[in-house]
Amino acid sequence: EIVMTQSPATLSVSPGERATLSCRASQSISSNLAWYQQKPGQAPRLLIYGASTRATGIPARFSGSGSGTEFSLTISSLQSEDFAVYYCQQYHKWPYTFGQGTRLEIK
Amino acid sequence: EVQLVESGGGLVKPGGSLRLSCTASGFTFSTYSMNWVRQAPGQGLEWVSSISSVSSYIYYADSVKGRFTISRDNAKNSLYLQMNSLRAEDTAVYYCAREGGWYEYWGQGTLVTVSS
Numbered sequence: 001e002i003v004m005t006q007s008p009a010t011l012s013v014s015p016g017e018r019a020t021l022s023c024r025a026s027q028s029i030s031s032n033l034a035w036y037q038q039k040p041g042q043a044p045r046l047l048i049y050g051a052s053t054r055a056t057g058i059p060a061r062f063s064g065s066g067s068g069t070e071f072s073l074t075i076s077s078l079q080s081e082d083f084a085v086y087y088c089q090q091y092h093k094w095p096y097t098f099g100q101g102t103r104l105e106i107k
Numbered sequence: 108e109v110q111l112v113e114s115g116g117g118l119v120k121p122g123g124s125l126r127l128s129c130t131a132s133g134f135t136f137s138t139y140s141m142n143w144v145r146q147a148p149g150q151g152l153e154w155v156s157s158i159s160s161v162s163s164y165i166y167y168a169d170s171v172k173g174r175f176t177i178s179r180d181n182a183k184n185s186l187y188l189q190m191n192s193l194r195a196e197d198t199a200v201y202y203c204a205r206e207g208g209w210y211e212y213w214g215q216g217t218l219v220t221v222s223s
Contacts, residue, residue: 034209036152043202043213044152055211087152091208094166096142098152 002026002090006099012107015078021102023071023088032092035064035073038101039084047086048073078104109133109212111203116217123193123221129186129203129214137161137181140206143188145199146216153199156188157206171197193221 003026013019023033031051036044046055048064051071061076075082083106088099115127129141143155156177157166165177176189186203198221204210 032208036210038152043215044210045213046209046211049207049209049211089152089209094157095168096154096157098154101151 001095002029002093002097004088004090004097004099006086006088006102008102009100010103010105012105013078014107015080017078017107019075019078019082019104021073021086021104023066023073023099025069025071025090025092028068029090029092031067032090033064033066033071034089034091035062036087036089037082037084038087044087075104080106109205111205111212111214113201113203113214113217116201116219118220118222119193120223121194121221124189124191125193125219127188127190127201127203127217127219131184131186131203131205134205134212136184140164141179141186142204142206142210143177143186144202144204144210144213145197145219146202147196147199150199155201158186190219193219195221197221 005024007022033051035048038044052064063074085101085103087101110132113129119125140159142157145155158177174192178187200216200218202216203214205212
């Protein structure tokens with residue numbers, strides 16, 4: 001099973017600033033990585049797939065990068081609605097696995 | 108508009124059974140793989156099971172293998188999860204999700220609570 005490790009567990013950032021979240025795979029997953037945002041009481045929302053392709057309707061301030069085992073999600077200028085939990089997910093090999101999540105909180 | 112609506116959750120005793128349903132609309136259900144993903148209270152996301160478009164391929168997480176059965180009825184645009192021998196650790200919100208590798212569409216989830 002491919003283990004996905006996200007860091008940090010919690011990230012405190014001020015509105016308007018830039019946030020960078022990291023995700024590491026225990027083996028190479030090429031670019032078969034997605035990012036999700038989840039707010040309390042809601043289902044996850046797809047942000048990025050293919051490591052760097054924004055899903056439909058996702059603002060340009062969200063960007064993804066990386067390949068192989070190291071990936072990142074960058075939010076260029078944090079808006080109030082961006083404070084949430086973020087998960088990465090690999091779909092390179094079954095079982096598909098998620099990272100444990102990074103909580104992005106207001107500083 | 109793509110919609111996925113889960114139902115069937117509830118409170119069940121350890122060792123009991125429950126059947127979850129997910130009704131899809133807004134897309135050609137029969138051409139997509141569908142998955143169940145769960146989230147225990149306060150925890151992260153865990154993939155549970157996957158079924159291909161015409162049920163040719165079925166996968167289960169080790170944690171549910173032998174106890175859960177995924178199925179679908181393309182004529183009814185519906186996905187199912189039969190859960191037997193339920194344990195306290197199966198307590199979670201269960202989401203159905205359309206799979207293309209990634210999960211672009213999710214239902215709102217249905218809560219399953221396993222407790223005596």
